[in-house]
Amino acid sequence: MKSWVEISEERLSGNYHALRTAAGAGIPLLAVVKANAYGHGLAVCAPVLAKAGARWLGVNDAEEGVAARGILAAAGIPVELQPRILIMGGSLPDEADLLIEHDLTPVVWGVEQLEPLAAAVDRREMGFRFRVHLEVDTGMARQGVPPGEGLETVLAWLATHPGLRVEGVMTHFASTEVALSGQTLRQREAFEQAMGQVTLAGIRPELVHVGNSSMIDNCVAAAGEGSSVVWLRGVAARAGSDAMLRAGIGLYGYCLTIEGEAGDAASLVHEQLRPVMTWKTRVLAVREIGRGDTVGYNGTYVAQRPMQVALLAAGYADGLRRELSGPSGLPGGWVMVHGQEAAVLGRVSMNLTVVDVTEIPDVKMGDAVVLLGDGITAEDHARLAGTISYEVLCGVRAEARLVE
Numbered sequence: 307m308k309s310w311v312e313i314s315e316e317r318l319s320g321n322y323h324a325l326r327t328a329a330g331a332g333i334p335l336l337a338v339v340k341a342n343a344y345g346h347g348l349a350v351c352a353p354v355l356a357k358a359g360a361r362w363l364g365v366n367d368a369e370e371g372v373a374a375r376g377i378l379a380a381a382g383i384p385v386e387l388q389p390r391i392l393i394m395g396g397s398l399p400d401e402a403d404l405l406i407e408h409d410l411t412p413v414v415w416g417v418e419q420l421e422p423l424a425a426a427v428d429r430r431e432m433g434f435r436f437r438v439h440l441e442v443d444t445g446m447a448r449q450g451v452p453p454g455e456g457l458e459t460v461l462a463w464l465a466t467h468p469g470l471r472v473e474g475v476m477t478h479f480a481s482t483e484v485a486l487s488g489q490t491l492r493q494r495e496a497f498e499q500a501m502g503q504v505t506l507a508g509i510r511p512e513l514v515h516v517g518n519s520s521m522i523d524n525c526v527a528a529a530g531e532g533s534s535v536v537w538l539r540g541v542a543a544r545a546g547s548d549a550m551l552r553a554g555i556g557l558y559g560y561c562l563t564i565e566g567e568a569g570d571a572a573s574l575v576h577e578q579l580r581p582v583m584t585w586k587t588r589v590l591a592v593r594e595i596g597r598g599d600t601v602g603y604n605g606t607y608v609a610q611r612p613m614q615v616a617l618l619a620a621g622y623a624d625g626l627r628r629e630l631s632g633p634s635g636l637p638g639g640w641v642m643v644h645g646q647e648a649a650v651l652g653r654v655s656m657n658l659t660v661v662d663v664t665e666i667p668d669v670k671m672g673d674a675v676v677l678l679g680d681g682i683t684a685e686d687h688a689r690l691a692g693t694i695s696y697e698v699l700c701g702v703r704a705e706a707r708l709v710e
């Protein structure tokens with residue numbers, strides 16, 4: 307194997323418990339494992355999170371949900387003890403039977419999604435009501451039904467279709483990493499309006515859930531009135547429901563930096579989280595180059611002195627961002643070789659990368675090299691690539707293995 311990802315079980319469950327503690331007593335976390343657990347390997351992470359106590363997992367689509375069911379069963383967790391699985395990214399009409407068969411719980415927001423589900427439930431004469439979570443669009447214009455008329459239509463439809471039961475009501479916030487965000491306040495108001503309509507329609511969901519890792523992070527500082535967690539508790543209590551929070555990136559040890567006032571205090575959680583992934587590759591070859599020799603495509607790096615360079619068995623096809631290439635003539639990003647920084651020389655290629663090991667003794671063919679982990683974080687990659695840690699992590703294409 308030329309490149310692989312080592313997942314720390316201790317850190318993954320430690321991050322889960324840190325986020326739970328920060329969310330506060332009595333608020334369970336839905337552990338988000340979409341996009342192959344943010345590049346960390348669903349097969350490795352789902353059982354660890356279940357063992358850590360997660361009663362809900364969140365995936366994007368039915369296909370990921372079926373995979374998660376298989377993984378949990380293979381890990382020896384009997385169906386009745388497996389976490390519930392929420393399909394957060396919407397589902398298509400032809401997936402209704404698959405959802406029911408694998409006990410996957412879809413997020414829904416429109417009659418055109420509900421109809422095929424209700425039809426599938428009727429066909430199966432299940433003898434129990436199939437549970438769905440209703441998403442309210444409070445301002446992202448992505449998924450969800452807006453409060454008001456749109457929601458009224460869906461609620462009226464639900465009232466005449468007893469095969470389906472609204473187990474959860476949820477929304478998604480757009481700016482949770484912004485301290486005291488006006489957008490969050492407006493979204494909160496819209497959600498309260500929607501919950502009022504749900505209650506009036508006689509629906510009492512077991513669960514009301516919102517948020518993401520940054521919301522938990524942000525709330526550590528903004529205790530009291532400003533805290534969206536405190537707000538959520540109130541909304542859920544008024545509806546006769548339990549509150550739940552959803553968390554993804556924080557489980558894997560990353561979180562956006564809180565912007566604006568109270569940002570420093572808010573990084574409390576951020577600082578307790580520890581990166582779970584160590585992405586490694588191996589040295590394919592070591593060679594000496596002379597002054598004036600160029601490295602890689604277009605010869606963008608020119609050696610100013612004799613150097614020792616190592617060829618690594620990973621490139622942008624594996625998820626190593628091409629932006630780690632140095633700007634013309636300069637080194638760019640770095641990797642960790644024997645615990646020391648080794649600068650990327652020239653352009654990152656599709657499956658190969660050259661790094662400077664002149665000052666690092668005893669580097670030889672076959673040595674393991676850290677592409678992402680202690681000494682080089684997904685935030686470092688993201689800064690160099692002009693993106694966010696999320697995109698770096700879920701872009702990593704390497705087989706995951708569990709360690710300690």
Ligand SMILES: *Cc1c(COP(=O)(O)O)cnc(C)c1O
Pocket residue numbers: 338340394478517518519520552553554555556
């Ligand atoms: C991905 C996702 C989350 C998790 O967000 P993080 O920022 O990774 O914690 C929560 N809710 C929904 C609906 C999501 O799609």
